[in-house]
Amino acid sequence: MTLEDITAFAETTGDTFYAHTNQEAAAANPFFPGIVAHGYLLLSWAAGLFVDPEPGPVLANYGLETLRFITPVAAGDSIRVTLTAKRITPRETDEYGEVAWDAVLTNQNDDVVATYDVLTLVEK
Numbered sequence: 001m002t003l004e005d006i007t008a009f010a011e012t013t014g015d016t017f018y019a020h021t022n023q024e025a026a027a028a029n030p031f032f033p034g035i036v037a038h039g040y041l042l043l044s045w046a047a048g049l050f051v052d053p054e055p056g057p058v059l060a061n062y063g064l065e066t067l068r069f070i071t072p073v074a075a076g077d078s079i080r081v082t083l084t085a086k087r088i089t090p091r092e093t094d095e096y097g098e099v100a101w102d103a104v105l106t107n108q109n110d111d112v113v114a115t116y117d118v119l120t121l122v123e124k
Contacts, residue, residue: 001037003075009041019072036072042114043067046081046105059096059121067116071107078108086117096121 010020018025019032027034043064052058073079087100099122105113 001073001075001077001079003035006035006037006041006075009038013038013040015040032072033074036074037077039069039114042069042073042079042105043116045079046103046114047118049079049081050083050103057123059123061118061120063119065100065117065119067114069114071111071113073107073113079105079113080107081105083118090124096123098122 006020010016015038017038019029019036020026020038021035023034026032026036047061082104084102085099086102087098089098089100091097099120101118101120103114103116103118105115107113
């Protein structure tokens with residue numbers, strides 16, 4: 001994660017909340033060490049870490065559940081994502097089923113950064 005990554009995300013999304021754009025104001029907040037990455041930037045990057053660019057068997061992501069941002073990520077930090085299949089729901093009348101994945105994002109110190117369930121539709 002770089003400051004340039006955070007700034008670019010703020011500019012392209014319009015999410016210019018002070019925690020992502022103003023060092024002094026962010027550092028004055030008891031939750032942040034200074035400028036931090038957007039939670040949604042982390043989710044996007046995490047998806048890039050676990051998505052295979054080739055077609056199948058995952059047909060689509062259709063949502064997230066139980067999303068929590070736990071530890072702020074600052075410039076200079078890195079993230080890793082771990083996925084575990086949590087629930088598999090076959091659909092007898094369809095050519096696909098549902099898989100819920102437990103996603104855990106951690107930083108370079110193995111601190112949990114975010115947790116959530118990724119919901120996917122998967123071919124049989």
